[in-house]
Amino acid sequence: MENLSNLDYASYLKGWIRTVPNWPSEGVMFRDITPLLQNPKTFRMLIDIFVHRYMGERIDMVAGLDARGFIIGSVLAYELNVGFVPIRKKGKLPFTTVAEEYELEYGNATVEMHTDAVKPGDRVVLIDDLIATGGTMMAGYKLLQRLGAEVVETAGIIELPELGGGDLMRELNIPLFTVCSFDGH
Secondary structure, three states, X not given: OOOOOOOOHHHHHHOOOEEEEXXXXXXXXXEEOHHHHHOHHHHHHHHHHHHHHHOOOOOOXXXXXXXXXXXXXXXXXXXXXXXXXXXXXXXXXXXXXXXXXXXEOOEEEEXXXXXXXXXXXXXXXEEEEEEOOOHHHHHHHHHHHHOOOEEEEEEEEEEOHHHOHHXXXXXXXXXXXXXXXXXXX
């Protein structure tokens, strides 16, 4: 049996994240969370970190960014007994939407959410797997604010400090929590 009593959870979970060089394009070091999700112990540990962080807070909704934010966000919403809101890539939602365009580290994109997804005053945790340039997270944050929600905190599994997204969020006084970080792109 593995002794987890003095475990550094962030380092342990980070060890389960695979780095895939040159994907999706040359020079990008893709941080793949699928090994972390495939192992029941590490998946539970990851979710528990977020659950324990927010269980004492008044949270009305968890919003997850397309697509890996859906995995973490929906499980977190379930565990907190609150609703889940998907923030999707453009053209994927069937009802009236509000949209926000942003820059990626390797291109441009647009995210959308339903106009009735949150109500003014809803307290929301916005979650994704990774904070790189901060573009996707910032776009989701702006959408939630536009609909009157209060973003209690933005959250992710991984921060890539060299790409500046975490610093951007902090400079704008947007609360950010990440479990671990990786140097390099």
